[in-house]
Amino acid sequence: MILIVEDDRGWEDYYRRILKFYEPKIYHDGVAAIKAMDEEVPDLVILDILLTGPTGFAVLNEMRSYPELAKVPVLIVTSITMKTDLAKQYGVVEILSKSEMTPQELIEAVQKALK
Numbered sequence: 001m002i003l004i005v006e007d008d009r010g011w012e013d014y015y016r017r018i019l020k021f022y023e024p025k026i027y028h029d030g031v032a033a034i035k036a037m038d039e040e041v042p043d044l045v046i047l048d049i050l051l052t053g054p055t056g057f058a059v060l061n062e063m064r065s066y067p068e069l070a071k072v073p074v075l076i077v078t079s080i081t082m083k084t085d086l087a088k089q090y091g092v093v094e095i096l097s098k099s100e101m102t103p104q105e106l107i108e109a110v111q112k113a114l115k
Contacts, residue, residue, distance in 0.1 A: 001023075003024070004024050005029075005030060005047045005051065011077075029053045034062050047076050070091075076092050078096075093112070
């Protein structure tokens with residue numbers, strides 16, 4: 001199961017269209033996403049950093065504090081510029097820029113993360 005944390009409804013539609021094969025579960029805030037992960041551990045989390053409420057970094061910190069969630073691959077898709085070193089510190093598989101990412105790049109990153 002792919003769990004997506006994204007508060008922008010336009011991006012929600014984008015993910016549903018591009019990743020329809022995976023039938024992603026989309027949550028609009030980090031609190032709801034963490035609660036959902038407590039009930040079912042996802043195979044992959046796609047995470048925005050700039051969220052309403054707790055930021056994506058707060059979600060990452062919370063995930064990494066639970067042994068069963070610490071190993072879940074995380075793909076960051078964000079509009080802010082992030083350094084790769086910071087992502088590695090959090091155990092992030094890849095960082096994609098919302099302004100530059102193509103649908104094919106998203107699909108390839110998801111496939112790579114799920115291997």
